[in-house]
Amino acid sequence: MSTDNTTTKRLLDLNLTRNLLISLAVLVLGVLLLESTDRYTNTQLSSLTYYAIAAIGLTALTGLNGQISLGHGALMAVGAYTTALMLDTETPLPFPVVALAAVVVTSVVGFVVGIGAARLHGPYLAGATLALAVALPSVALYFKGTFNGEVGLTVASPRPPEWFVSFIDAVSGEFATSSKYVAYLGLFCLIVALFFALNLRRSKIGRHWRAVRDQEVAAEIAGINLGRTRVQAFVISAAYAGLAGAVMAVVVRLAAPSAFTIVLSLSLLTAAVIGGLGSITGAFIGAAVLVFLPPWVTSLSTGSGLSDTQAAQMSPLIYGIVLVLVMLLAPGGVMGTVTTAWRRARLRRLHPATPTQKG
Amino acid sequence: MAHQTRPTRRSRRLVLGAALAASALVVAACGGGGDDGDSNDPGLTEDSIKIGGHFPLTGVAAPGYSEIPLGHKAYYDFVNANGGVGGRDIEFIAKDDGYNPAKTSEVVNELVLKDEVFAIVAGLGTPTHQAVTNFLNAEGVPDLTVSSGSLLWDDPEELPMTFGWQPDYESEGKVIGQYIAENMPDAKVGVFGQDDELGEDGTRGLKQFVEDQIVAEVKYVPGNTDVGPQIAELQKSGADVVVGFNVPSYTALSQLVSMKLNYKPTWFYTNVGSDSGLVGSLLEEFSQGAIKGTSPLAGVYTTTYMPQASEPDNEWTKLWQKVWDEYGDGSPLTNYKVYGMSQAFTLVDAMNRAGDDLSRESIVETFEKDGSELSGPNYVPFRYSEDRHAGIGGLKLVEIQADGTTADKTPVLQTDVGDAPIEEFTGDVGTPPESGIPGGE
Numbered sequence: 135m136s137t138d139n140t141t142t143k144r145l146l147d148l149n150l151t152r153n154l155l156i157s158l159a160v161l162v163l164g165v166l167l168l169e170s171t172d173r174y175t176n177t178q179l180s181s182l183t184y185y186a187i188a189a190i191g192l193t194a195l196t197g198l199n200g201q202i203s204l205g206h207g208a209l210m211a212v213g214a215y216t217t218a219l220m221l222d223t224e225t226p227l228p229f230p231v232v233a234l235a236a237v238v239v240t241s242v243v244g245f246v247v248g249i250g251a252a253r254l255h256g257p258y259l260a261g262a263t264l265a266l267a268v269a270l271p272s273v274a275l276y277f278k279g280t281f282n283g284e285v286g287l288t289v290a291s292p293r294p295p296e297w298f299v300s301f302i303d304a305v306s307g308e309f310a311t312s313s314k315y316v317a318y319l320g321l322f323c324l325i326v327a328l329f330f331a332l333n334l335r336r337s338k339i340g341r342h343w344r345a346v347r348d349q350e351v352a353a354e355i356a357g358i359n360l361g362r363t364r365v366q367a368f369v370i371s372a373a374y375a376g377l378a379g380a381v382m383a384v385v386v387r388l389a390a391p392s393a394f395t396i397v398l399s400l401s402l403l404t405a406a407v408i409g410g411l412g413s414i415t416g417a418f419i420g421a422a423v424l425v426f427l428p429p430w431v432t433s434l435s436t437g438s439g440l441s442d443t444q445a446a447q448m449s450p451l452i453y454g455i456v457l458v459l460v461m462l463l464a465p466g467g468v469m470g471t472v473t474t475a476w477r478r479a480r481l482r483r484l485h486p487a488t489p490t491q492k493g
Numbered sequence: 494m495a496h497q498t499r500p501t502r503r504s505r506r507l508v509l510g511a512a513l514a515a516s517a518l519v520v521a522a523c524g525g526g527g528d529d530g531d532s533n534d535p536g537l538t539e540d541s542i543k544i545g546g547h548f549p550l551t552g553v554a555a556p557g558y559s560e561i562p563l564g565h566k567a568y569y570d571f572v573n574a575n576g577g578v579g580g581r582d583i584e585f586i587a588k589d590d591g592y593n594p595a596k597t598s599e600v601v602n603e604l605v606l607k608d609e610v611f612a613i614v615a616g617l618g619t620p621t622h623q624a625v626t627n628f629l630n631a632e633g634v635p636d637l638t639v640s641s642g643s644l645l646w647d648d649p650e651e652l653p654m655t656f657g658w659q660p661d662y663e664s665e666g667k668v669i670g671q672y673i674a675e676n677m678p679d680a681k682v683g684v685f686g687q688d689d690e691l692g693e694d695g696t697r698g699l700k701q702f703v704e705d706q707i708v709a710e711v712k713y714v715p716g717n718t719d720v721g722p723q724i725a726e727l728q729k730s731g732a733d734v735v736v737g738f739n740v741p742s743y744t745a746l747s748q749l750v751s752m753k754l755n756y757k758p759t760w761f762y763t764n765v766g767s768d769s770g771l772v773g774s775l776l777e778e779f780s781q782g783a784i785k786g787t788s789p790l791a792g793v794y795t796t797t798y799m800p801q802a803s804e805p806d807n808e809w810t811k812l813w814q815k816v817w818d819e820y821g822d823g824s825p826l827t828n829y830k831v832y833g834m835s836q837a838f839t840l841v842d843a844m845n846r847a848g849d850d851l852s853r854e855s856i857v858e859t860f861e862k863d864g865s866e867l868s869g870p871n872y873v874p875f876r877y878s879e880d881r882h883a884g885i886g887g888l889k890l891v892e893i894q895a896d897g898t899t900a901d902k903t904p905v906l907q908t909d910v911g912d913a914p915i916e917e918f919t920g921d922v923g924t925p926p927e928s929g930i931p932g933g934e
Contacts, residue, residue: 446589
């Protein structure tokens with residue numbers, strides 16, 4: 135009995151250490167990227183952080199738990215508006231506190247939606263969350279006094295504190311601008327989000343989510359409460375969207391209804407699909423495609439002699455083609471394909487004599 | 494007054510100075526700005542000036558609005574072919590934001606930090622442009638002739654680099670209100686407004702004159718295409734004059750629904766919503782071809798603040814037609830292209846006036862100092878000064894005719910926000926120079 139306990143404990147510790155190391159590695163990589171690139175790439179990386187946070191949350195919900203959501207853009211709006219309102223004071227609270235508040239508020243909204251969502255499946259769930267994506271931005275128009283209608287709330291960028299300025303000065307010898315500070319805030323939030331997601335996947339909760347996704351009946355027989363697990367997944371996923379919204383508010387410096395249309399929800403879903411549903415690395419890849427592909431296509435098109443309007447129309451076209459190609463050629467997304475290929479290669483290496491057995 | 498304005502002016506200079514210093518620092522730190530021009534500002538070289546703007550080139554707001562950058566491009570090509578601005582060619586970049594503020598912030602970052610434009614010009618839309626004003630002012634980037642009639646751009650204290658362009662919606666509402674009060678004193682007035690600053694500012698201006706006459710006030714939310722309930726409410730209230738503060742697609746929708754309900758009030762639409770060419774084509778599309786041409790808008794009142802594409806005999810329109818024929822893409826000249834070319838004309842004038850000393854600081858100074866003297870096709874001069882960053886200061890009321898042309902209902906009127914009086918503008922409207930390019934003298 136006692137040996138059993140120590141093994142599980144050691145395993146847990148191994149897991150924790152591994153996840154901590156991964157998160158630290160990504161942090162170091164992030165700092166290196168931010169300090170070695172120009173200011174424009176810095177702003178793109180800031181956008182990448184909030185897309186990645188939201189995509190991680192969505193890929194966990196869809197990939198691990200099998201629920202679909204077309205309403206994550208609206209949940210990001212909840213986080214963004216909470217942030218905008220809380221930063222709009224003479225002496226605003228520090229950003230981590232504000233972000234945490236955004237996470238809590240969005241989780242509450244996610245809980246309410248999740249209770250309804252837990253009873254729905256497939257297209258019905260997609261429809262219900264779609265309604266959320268369409269309806270929620272109108273709340274900002276209806277309660278105009280608080281949310282300032284169509285024009286939205288401007289967000290004062292948090293000022294870089296002194297320790298941050300001296301840190302940047304020490305790392306790269308540059309002057310820390312407020313947009314650089316915002317990029318670091320995004321990176322910090324992303325690392326926290328990543329660490330939790332890594333742990334979640336290998337924890338009891340993650341296993342429950344997968345069990346519910348793969349075989350409801352078996353999961354129920356095993357003693358898993360289906361409804362509770364689904365609501366739990368939705369709330370945690372909403373928390374990610376809330377954090378992403380908080381980062382988005384300070385990056386974009388505005389919370390306005392037109393920034394949270396159905397298009398945002400759909401692009402988050404496509405990011406998760408392109409990267410590979412359920413894969414955290416995939417969420418990063420999908421977010422990177424969202425951020426870097428459109429400007430790249432546009433500048434390539436302009437460079438090849440197309441007019442500004444034609445170049446602008448090229449980028450959604452190419453994005454659509456990429457999505458269709460991924461669906462046709464790599465239905466598991468980038469990471470799904472990579473993992474399958476790797477597994478196959480390993481299988482072949484382990485059983486070189488029996489290549490046909492698999493078929 | 495002088496005592497009041499002096500310290501504020503000084504603080505504004507400080508902000509401006511700090512912004513410029515910060516941007517200079519940044520440029521120096523990035524190792525950029527190896528230009529050979531007289532000024533080290535980004536986007537300027539010995540033989541080029543790079544400027545850019547954000548527009549909805551794709552998406553729901555694209556029809557009409559996406560033609561504004563075409564007008565800019567054509568006019569700059571025309572100027573470049575005739576020697577440019579002091580020997581420098583103007584390079585104009587239009588970026589697509591799909592009318593989404595998050596996207597606006599991304600493309601403006603790209604314009605300022607990657608393409609390193611000298612100035613942002615004609616950035617389109619209120620929520621979209623609002624997402625970038627703080628950034629542009631903190632970076633010290635001139636933010637000129639914003640394509641929106643919101644009052645937000647007229648804030649020299651907070652936004653020293655930002656300048657509006659078209660008449661504000663409140664002034665427009667006042668002019669319409671006064672006309673109704675004087676010429677239709679017994680009319681029951683209904684208001685059909687977009688639920689944002691377009692509807693709000695406009696209604697505020699209107700109410701200064703016809704508050705007692707208003708019998709119904711309805712709003713619509715952009716994106717919701719069902720305006721049946723709103724129009725029905727106006728009909729029920731017995732309003733025989735309806736003033737619409739809305740965008741072109743809602744002009745078409747409100748006309749269509751009124752036809753269905755057999756509701757025939759006298760319509761007023763603001764300049765923004767009344768482009769008869771666009772509304773006509775939208776009506777044709779919405780009604781699936783049942784309604785053709787611009788005749789449904791005959792008898793509708795609207796306002797204009799500069800010559801339109803439908804006035805081929807006007808000297809300005811002749812110039813635009815000539816430029817468009819030579820440097821356009823062969824499509825017909827529209828009011829949106831005219832709008833873009835008119836902005837471009839004024840910008841070229843300002844750049845010429847700044848002359849060889851052209852820099853981010855000097856272009857802002859030119860706008861503030863030369864202000865009302867900056868030339869363009871606008872009937873009434875700009876309101877730019879050190880204390881104001883508001884654009885064109887007046888307009889006239891017109892009635893749309895069956896052939897799409899307009900007939901004047903008032904002389905050109907000059908006014909401003911708040912309780913500023915509405916007065917007939919007696920100054921010279923002016924004609925374009927022979928060369929078609931403002932000389933800057």
